[in-house]
Amino acid sequence: METPLSQNILNNSEQVISIHGLYKSFGDLQVLKGIDFNLNKGENVAVLGKSGTGKSVLIKIIVGLLKPDLGEVLVFGKKIDKLNSTELNETRLRIGFSFQNSALYDSMNVYQNLAFPLTMNVKNLTKKDVDKAVSEALEAVGLTEKLNEMPSDLSGGQRKRIGIARTLILKPEIMLYDEPTSGLDPVTSAEINKLIIDVQKQYNTSSVIITHDLTCAKSTGNRIALLFDGRFLNVGSFEDVFDTDDEQVKGFYNYNFIQ
Amino acid sequence: MIFANRTYIFSKKIDLYFTGVNDAYKFTSLFFKEAIKKPFHMRELVNQCFEVGLKSLALISLTGFIVGIVFTKQSRPSLEDFGATSWLPSLMGIAIVKALGPLVTALICAGKVGSSIGAELGSMKVTEQIDAMEVSAINPFKYLVVTRVLATTITIPVLVLYCSFVGLFGSYINIHSEETISIISFYQNAFKSISFLDVFTSVTKSVVYGFTIGIVGCYKGFNATQGTRGVGKAANQAVVLAMFLIFVEEIVIVQIANWIRYF
Numbered sequence: 063m064e065t066p067l068s069q070n071i072l073n074n075s076e077q078v079i080s081i082h083g084l085y086k087s088f089g090d091l092q093v094l095k096g097i098d099f100n101l102n103k104g105e106n107v108a109v110l111g112k113s114g115t116g117k118s119v120l121i122k123i124i125v126g127l128l129k130p131d132l133g134e135v136l137v138f139g140k141k142i143d144k145l146n147s148t149e150l151n152e153t154r155l156r157i158g159f160s161f162q163n164s165a166l167y168d169s170m171n172v173y174q175n176l177a178f179p180l181t182m183n184v185k186n187l188t189k190k191d192v193d194k195a196v197s198e199a200l201e202a203v204g205l206t207e208k209l210n211e212m213p214s215d216l217s218g219g220q221r222k223r224i225g226i227a228r229t230l231i232l233k234p235e236i237m238l239y240d241e242p243t244s245g246l247d248p249v250t251s252a253e254i255n256k257l258i259i260d261v262q263k264q265y266n267t268s269s270v271i272i273t274h275d276l277t278c279a280k281s282t283g284n285r286i287a288l289l290f291d292g293r294f295l296n297v298g299s300f301e302d303v304f305d306t307d308d309e310q311v312k313g314f315y316n317y318n319f320i321q
Numbered sequence: 322m323i324f325a326n327r328t329y330i331f332s333k334k335i336d337l338y339f340t341g342v343n344d345a346y347k348f349t350s351l352f353f354k355e356a357i358k359k360p361f362h363m364r365e366l367v368n369q370c371f372e373v374g375l376k377s378l379a380l381i382s383l384t385g386f387i388v389g390i391v392f393t394k395q396s397r398p399s400l401e402d403f404g405a406t407s408w409l410p411s412l413m414g415i416a417i418v419k420a421l422g423p424l425v426t427a428l429i430c431a432g433k434v435g436s437s438i439g440a441e442l443g444s445m446k447v448t449e450q451i452d453a454m455e456v457s458a459i460n461p462f463k464y465l466v467v468t469r470v471l472a473t474t475i476t477i478p479v480l481v482l483y484c485s486f487v488g489l490f491g492s493y494i495n496i497h498s499e500e501t502i503s504i505i506s507f508y509q510n511a512f513k514s515i516s517f518l519d520v521f522t523s524v525t526k527s528v529v530y531g532f533t534i535g536i537v538g539c540y541k542g543f544n545a546t547q548g549t550r551g552v553g554k555a556a557n558q559a560v561v562l563a564m565f566l567i568f569v570e571e572i573v574i575v576q577i578a579n580w581i582r583y584f
Contacts, residue, residue: 122452125456127452127455127456147460151458152458154455154456154457154458155458157456159453159456161449161452161453162449163448163449165448165449165450165452165453166450166453167445167450167453168444168448168450169441178457178459179457179458179459182457182458182459182464183457183458183459228453228457229457232457
């Protein structure tokens, strides 16, 4: 059954990310072997796959941290690997990237972690503006009381939330989540899943969620893309993707939902 | 098949060595490009100068003082043989200002500051903090590397001058314990034999050492791989390579200074 959100996405066909024939290798190891992928405005796509299949490489190419060997990666209609540094930074300001290990700056406290990207990118901000933006972002992830704590004092789930808050402070249009629930207990994972959906609604973001957690993919993704051996095996709704006799896909499903 | 198997020009090790040299050259060139471009992170630069300078001060003071005392103690018997102990202040002035001050300070800073930069940036690299800066549209090279290299280049010459003064003071204490000499008279004698070229060479050396310590630490840290093991390796390599380069630079600069002196 189509939810109002997914109906809205189907009606809105504007593509914020469009990838054609993407190849990427590291030395002799071929990771991505001809990927085609689209992300529509306002939708969440969960990219599922085993470890080492190139899921994180895909989003690192999208944000320009890695360069493709071959193929075209369009973000907001621009070829990401052809942008000069100014254009690339302008594009990056519209993208939020949540790292697998949160990547919080461990020499800064929570406030400084959140204020840093803002003060470095937006000129002439008063202390009051920064304080307001920080508390708004912390409110969005439900951690207002952690303002003065150091990253080392936070739990895994709290670090993930602060990592997401740090990206939200720049009001991104695209969110890229790298393994948002990895290493977390089921209850905290469920909270992060809810947060991803809340961010989509509150900030009207389009998201790519890299995960090998089927529960995360099912609850956060409007579409699922199954990456196996450097290629997308299946793309569609959760039910469509797993309604198959393919042994690899069935094995992946059975491991996550013990049957 | 789209990608052919990788082949090497000489062998894997030799190719990797030359690739490393090329990478280091590109890294250094990038520093000069980024250093003159806006924005300038002055607050971070001041913060790094504080980290490099003030935090090394105690160690430099102690080492400089001990070097001054020990070198004077060891030089005395040789000069006594010729009845020339009155030359001790001059000898110490030349030895400390021209050679010992810059070298001792540089080696201490290579160990303390170089390893700290290598480990800090290495840790930021392997925990994706540098990537996090990049995706937030912040230039990590400019924010992390340019500020640290400038800080070592500015601060280490100041530390060298300070170390030389403390070393000479140590020397004075030792001489004063055996002979009657005022501190003013000691410093006058010590500086009498030092020319402008000596001081200029000493400052030039310390600027080059400071730059070397900063750029090597940043390069090793920025290119750290393999998790926590890589962080340790980066810190270790930053110290070893910086010390090696400092000795090579010492030979080159002294040789150039001698050519200028006799020109």
